[in-house]
Amino acid sequence: MYLLMQKLGLLVMRTLLKKVYLIGNKSDKVRLADFAAAVALMGTSLDMDAVECVVANLIINNYVKGFLSHKLHVLVLSKSDPFPSISHC
Known part of the structure; x- marks a missing residue:
């Protein structure tokens, strides 16, 4: 159940x-x-480190195509299909 909620x-x-x-x-x-x-x-307050962690998890789980620029605090998305279908994840 926990894994599903995550x-x-x-x-x-x-x-x-x-x-x-x-x-x-x-x-x-x-x-x-x-x-x-x-x-x-x-209604959820996250500091910048937690936001980076969430985005990193999205990238690792193939929910988002791109990379994080820690120095610039920016997510750089792939120009082709940055948000792939979740059925492929």
């Missing part, structure tokens, strides 16, 4: 990240501060 939480974060990406005019760079603000609107 995966669902990641899917919720993926959906939220995708919405931030779409609002940002589909730029290949998403500021982690923008994602953190969206998470805060959901």
